[in-house]
Amino acid sequence: MTTSGGTTQEPESAQYLAARLQRALAEDARTTEQGVRVTVRGEHVLLSGDVACAERRTEVEAVVHEAAPGLQVLNDVRVVPVGEPVGQEEIR
Amino acid sequence: MTRIAAVGDVHLGEDARGRMRPALERLGDHADVLLLAGDLTRHGTVEEARVVADEFADLPVPVVAVLGNHDHHSDQQDEITALLDDRGIRVLEGDGVVLTLDGCRVGIAGVKGFGGGFAGKCGSNFGEREMKAFVGHTVGIAERLREALAALDADMKIALTHYAPVPDTLRGEPPEIHPFLGSYLLGEAIDANHADLAVHGHAHFGTEHGLTPGGVRVRNVAQPIIRTAYTVYDVRPAGVPASAAG
Numbered sequence: 429m430t431t432s433g434g435t436t437q438e439p440e441s442a443q444y445l446a447a448r449l450q451r452a453l454a455e456d457a458r459t460t461e462q463g464v465r466v467t468v469r470g471e472h473v474l475l476s477g478d479v480a481c482a483e484r485r486t487e488v489e490a491v492v493h494e495a496a497p498g499l500q501v502l503n504d505v506r507v508v509p510v511g512e513p514v515g516q517e518e519i520r
Numbered sequence: 521m522t523r524i525a526a527v528g529d530v531h532l533g534e535d536a537r538g539r540m541r542p543a544l545e546r547l548g549d550h551a552d553v554l555l556l557a558g559d560l561t562r563h564g565t566v567e568e569a570r571v572v573a574d575e576f577a578d579l580p581v582p583v584v585a586v587l588g589n590h591d592h593h594s595d596q597q598d599e600i601t602a603l604l605d606d607r608g609i610r611v612l613e614g615d616g617v618v619l620t621l622d623g624c625r626v627g628i629a630g631v632k633g634f635g636g637g638f639a640g641k642c643g644s645n646f647g648e649r650e651m652k653a654f655v656g657h658t659v660g661i662a663e664r665l666r667e668a669l670a671a672l673d674a675d676m677k678i679a680l681t682h683y684a685p686v687p688d689t690l691r692g693e694p695p696e697i698h699p700f701l702g703s704y705l706l707g708e709a710i711d712a713n714h715a716d717l718a719v720h721g722h723a724h725f726g727t728e729h730g731l732t733p734g735g736v737r738v739r740n741v742a743q744p745i746i747r748t749a750y751t752v753y754d755v756r757p758a759g760v761p762a763s764a765a766g
Contacts, residue, residue, distance in 0.1 A: 460563055460593065463529070463724035463744060477724060478744035480562070481536040508743050512543045513550065516523065516752035519717060519737055 442468040445496065449473065452495045459484070459491050464505055466492070473499045478508040522624050522676060525550060525581070527750040528557025528721020529742040531590065532575060533568045540575050543749035548580030551752050552621040556609070557721035557741050558588025558632060558682025561600070569600040573607040582619055583609045586630040588682035588722060614664030618674045624757075627674025631665045633683030633706050633720070634658040637699035662705035669713035676757040679710045679718040679736075688730025689740035690723050707732045716757050 440448075446468045453461045461484070464477040473492055479485050489503045525547060530540065547554060556576065561568035569591075576583050585604065587597055601611045610617055612630030619626050636643050636658040645655040669677055684690055684702030693701060701723050710718050711734030718732065721742040728745050730738035741751055 457563070460590065465725070480531045480533075480743075481539060483535045509747050510540045510543055510743075510749045512546065513746075513748040513751050516550070516754050519753050519755045 449492050449495055452491055453488055456491050459488050461488055464488050468499075471499055472502055474502045474504060476504045478506050480508060482507055521754050521756050522553070522621050522626050523551040524553055524555060524626075524678065524717065524719075524753045524755055525750040526555040526557060526719045526739065526741040526753070527743055527746065527748075528682065528719075528740075529559040529588070529724060529744065530556070530572075530575075531559055531562045531743075532571045533562045534571060537571050537574070540749050544576070544579055547750070551581055551750070553581050553619060553626065553628075554579065554583045554750060555628065555678070555680050555719055555741075556583065556585035557680060557719055558586045559590040559721060560585065560587065560604075561591050564591045564593035564596055564600065566596050566599045566603060569596075569603045573604055573609065576609055577607040584617060584619075584628050584630065584680065585609055585611050586613065586680050586682055587611065587632055589632070592632075612668075612680060614661070614668055616668045616672050618672060624676060625674040626676045626678065627669075627672030628678045628680055629665060629668035629672055630680035631661045631668070631706075633665075633681035633685070633722075634661055634703060635683060635700045636703035636705065638687045638702070638704045641698065642704060643699060658703045658705055662703065662709045665706060666709035666712055669709065669715060672713075676717075676755060677713060677715045678755075679706075679713075679715045681706055681718070681720045682722050684720050684723055684726070684730075684738075684740065685710055685718050686730045686732050686738050689720070689726050689728065689738055691727040692725040693723050701726075707734075707736075707738075710734070710736050717753065717755055 467474040616629035685706035
């Protein structure tokens, strides 16, 4: 695994890059997110999943941008809804 | 019939303070008890647990919880448990509680659970000490769940875990990571005691509905799955165990 923040001489393979970014989101104290998926396509990094509030949506994008500054981050992460449920499921 | 509300993976912290409380104020209109299926916090700190307590304390129904892996991240799980218990949120880990709800004795046994994988695709208690520690952790937890469920003197038994007891509710997660999301040993403990319902969280990309090999309904209530403050199951005890019917 490279530790050079995406600035290695040779292009980092998409597979290693995605793994490095996924670990950054889980292990960086600012995010500790395991519920955000990272998909690397060419020069784009797609983030998807749900977080608990809008601030965290911004934080995951910042951590990924910091770890891979040369790539464009597409942030599809959503803030999870917390409304009252409608109806209930009967289990018999 | 008992109305069981449940949610997991709320991942609260100071930045999310107060988000859930408005939807919880009328909880008593919807449910008789609220189960919290772990990952209550983000970093597993006592400070975050205070936010959890402020969010879920003093509700009109009893609140029963287990912790998740995030709640263990800062090694403050004992302090978190004590804080939540002190605020009236009963935290289970290898034990159970029986609540009389609308005349029905509802027994809830809970453990965090752990990984290891599912039948035919799981780790073994063998080899390096790290591998034995990993699988041994799950073996011990599953045994405690089995004992806690057996000890419940109740009309209805519910198993509450953070990790998944079946692979069904992991559909949507990559199969390669299933061994980190749950263990069949939890399902085996649930089946051995003919539980009426098993509730878990942890798998944000999974599926709500599942079934154990013994016919026990399993529900993944991770908040990214249910997409509400909590979901409600109206449960009637089976009375006759599935295995006795055939």
